[in-house]
Amino acid sequence: MSSPRVFAVDSGAGHVACGVFASAKNGRLVLEQFALESFNPDASLEAQWAELVAQSLSAADKRAAASGSAVLSVPGHLTLTKFVKTPAVDKAKRDKVLQFEAQQNIPYPLSEVVWDYQTVSDDSLDLEVMLAAVKLDVVEGLCDSVREAGVSASGVLPATLALYRSFKYNYPDASGANLVVNIGARSTNLLFIDNGRFFIRTIALAGNSVTQSIADELKQEFSHAESLKLQVLGGTSDLPESSPARTTIHNAAQSFIGRLHMEITRSTVNYRRQSGGEQPSVIYITGGGSLVPNLIPTLADKLKTRVESFDPLRNVDVAPSAAAARDYSAVLADLVGLAVATEPSEKPFTLLPPAIGEALAFRKRQPFYVAAAALVVLALALPALHFHQRAAAADKQARVLETRLQPLRALKEGDARNLSKIEDLKREIGAIKGLVESKSNWINFFTDLQERLVRVEDVWLEKLHVVRPAQNEAQAQPSGGMFGVQSNTAGDDGSASAAPVIRLNLSGRLLDKANPVSRVSPEAEIRVRSLLDSFADSQFITSVEKETFNTNQPGILSFDFILVVDPKKPL
DSSP, rough: OOEEEEEEEEOSSSEEEEEEEOEEEESSSEEEEEEEEOOOGGGGGGGGGGHHHHHHHHHHHTTTTTTTTEEEEGGGGGGGEEEEEEEOHHHHHHHHHHHHHHHHHSSGGGEEEEEEEEEEEEEEOOOOOOOOEEEEEHHHHHHHHHTTTTTTEEEEEEEEHHHHHHHHHHOOOOSSSEEEEEEEEEEEEEEEETEEEEEEESSSOOOOHHHHHHHHHHTOOOOHHHHHHHHHHHTTOOOTTTTHHHHHHHHHHHHHHHHHHHHHHHHHHHHHHHHOOOOEEEEESSSSSGSTTTHHHHHHHTSSSSEEEOOOTEEEEEEEGGGGGGGGGOOOOHHHHHHOOOOSSOOOOOOOOOOHHHHHHHHHHHHHHHHHHHHHHHHHHHHHHHHHHHHHHHHHHHHHHHHHHHHHHHHHHHHHHHHHHHHHHHHHHHHHHHHHHHHHHHHHHHHHHHHHHHHOOEEEEEEEEEEETTTTTTTOOOTTTTTOOOOOOOOOTOOOOOOOOOOOEEEEEOOOOTOSSSOOOHHHHHHHHHHHHOOOOOOOEEEEEEEEOOSTTTTTEEEEEEEOTTTOOOO
């Protein structure tokens, strides 16, 4: 068995099938790995189609043990197909002529689509080609989604072209006119083959038509109607034979067969009228919709033509590891077509977005770039060797210097540690100095306070309470009417102060000698206020707060106030 292997991913409207194909020595395709995952084909989920494909592919390629670059397909309902005929021109000018035809036949600006063409016939007089286009955002979304599942796109083919390649590979001996009908979930592709020429028409009549008819009749959601359809038509339903739901499903299937017969007849008449082709002698049916019971015999009876199932594995060898593929042969026509190699005489066809195509082309050219880079490296080898030797010598000298520097670095680190210790000692000395200064400040403060009390005369203090910033309000307000003060570390402008502010809560009395048995006189209050005002020039006090006076006791003036200590003179 020989290489190369092909990883193909058929992304349909309701399923994802992936397979790994190889070529045997006799040229036959060999399906080595296979997996298939289905998802809801409801047309209302069209915006999520690429995401559903990625989710299904992620599960399928794990079971198929496949990864890497893959050839993808785009279903018929997302592909625009046009057949045009022009006078034959040189191949050098053909691309320009067909670009003009694409502008005329594709109803979107070419910048919004990805398009390519496949030659149908070329008799040196007339050139007939198939133009196929997909919206750029659709194919980019598909490529981005499968990349999230670990698969990169190496090519994108419309399902219609994959079906054509699958027929040519599996039925090389077919002659005359033939028709292949691939019935999918959202669309049905009609492929007319007549003596080497082909024509494709995509119609909107497909498996979803049956499901929607059932959903409308039974008043059910689309997903439920789809499940009922598959169970009843697949012979796995538990519904009684007389069940109205079973009857509805069979009626919908028969109606679908009748409508399909009319579409095939109409398409065949139009094809023969336009191309002058012959009446198909054999009709091949494939796709998930081909599993509708009695479809083939009913069509054969109505069309008066031989109708048979299309066998996509007719010329494909199936490895034991992919034996499950035989159970799903009805939906493998497009998958096999993706793996069929392009004939040497045919132009390669792809609907890859330009950006991805350019990236692939660059990767193909990489070996040449590598070879050129190798030549450059060889040309620079001798100078590089010379500089490498010089660098080695410099490195050796650097190691010698490094050995000499090690003792110096050790001394430097020791100096740094000693300096750190010195700084720590300085901080400790500063703290001790502060304590010493605080102790002497208390003595000086009491001396200053005593002098001020003596100047006022007949006044004494009964209580002095220190309120430090760490104390809370409850601790700062002991019983006895003493004023508490909360920690205050902010200045008047709201900025944080440099040092903590300490407050002294003082209570005392003044004897009014002139009025020993009556209410104290105003002069007594003036004397106390002079005491408080005198603290303005104290080196220890910055301000006086919350002065209160009590004149209720005869001959005695009680007073209470708070002194704010200057942080520069800590106590």
